[in-house]
Amino acid sequence: MQACYYDGDSRPSIPLLPNAIAFYAGESGRSRISHVYPSSTNQHWYILDVEVNDLDRIIPLANYLPYVQWAPDRTARELDLVSHVPFWIVTSAGLGVPVMHKDTTSLMHGDKLFEYSRRGLRYSVFVTINWPGYPAWKAQVKMMEKTILSGGGPFTYRRLVNQVKCKIRKFFREHEGRETSNPHWAVGTLEGRISAIDVTLLAIINVSPGRVIPVLKLRDGFIFADVAGPEQ
Numbered sequence: 001m002q003a004c005y006y007d008g009d010s011r012p013s014i015p016l017l018p019n020a021i022a023f024y025a026g027e028s029g030r031s032r033i034s035h036v037y038p039s040s041t042n043q044h045w046y047i048l049d050v051e052v053n054d055l056d057r058i059i060p061l062a063n064y065l066p067y068v069q070w071a072p073d074r075t076a077r078e079l080d081l082v083s084h085v086p087f088w089i090v091t092s093a094g095l096g097v098p099v100m101h102k103d104t105t106s107l108m109h110g111d112k113l114f115e116y117s118r119r120g121l122r123y124s125v126f127v128t129i130n131w132p133g134y135p136a137w138k139a140q141v142k143m144m145e146k147t148i149l150s151g152g153g154p155f156t157y158r159r160l161v162n163q164v165k166c167k168i169r170k171f172f173r174e175h176e177g178r179e180t181s182n183p184h185w186a187v188g189t190l191e192g193r194i195s196a197i198d199v200t201l202l203a204i205i206n207v208s209p210g211r212v213i214p215v216l217k218l219r220d221g222f223i224f225a226d227v228a229g230p231e232q
Contacts, residue, residue, distance in 0.1 A: 007166055012039040016094045016108075019051040035109045035157075036087045047088055050202075051097060059185070059199070059216040062130035064207045086215065089161060090115040096200040096217060097161070099168050110158035125160075126211045127167045133182025134175060138211075139167040164204055164214055172196040192225025194218065 022045035
């Protein structure tokens with residue numbers, strides 16, 4: 001995939017996201033749902049994807065298919081309410097934040113509300129992880145920091161990122177040492193197994209009105225137990 005819009009005669013240069021595949025966001029650069037990022041020429045862009053040279057480090061989490069048990073017309077109506085866009089984790093250090101790091105003060109768009117595309121504020125969301133070799137797993141995230149009566153506010157993107165990292169850590173705790181049908185991606189703290197300290201959160205993707213999935217990457221230098229890799 002290549003950039004669909006160009007900034008002049010070249011791809012837009014977006015600080016902290018040098019390999020971004022960008023779509024022009026218009027002169028205002030405003031969006032209630034999607035995040036936009038400024039280029040070096042002060043234009044604003046949506047980021048559809050980011051090119052990487054180490055795809056073998058991207059953890060191949062299976063996608064989540066919502067409403068498969070529903071009638072097609074009802075499924076179509078529900079999916080029309082979903083903005084299928086990636087919410088990139090961009091800080092002053094660049095793309096991605098280690099799952100074990102708790103500081104997200106420099107997160108871009110951290111104070112932006114996390115909303116439905118047409119339904120307003122969210123009150124809860126499920127994080128789904130379809131890790132290779134393990135049954136599908138999910139955990140609920142409450143969308144309010146505190147009750148309205150005690151002065152709390154609606155869910156911000158920063159809180160979403162922090163809560164998703166928390167649920168990912170919970171996934172690793174619950175699956176440590178469990179049997180897997182895919183030993184290459186085995187979870188655990190033994191040498192060659194993957195633990196939370198080895199993983200970086202790159203993005204969060206909205207896949208249905210009440211569910212998100214993470215995009216995860218292994219840290220540089222991680223060595224698999226089976227160096228040759230999984231059978232194709």
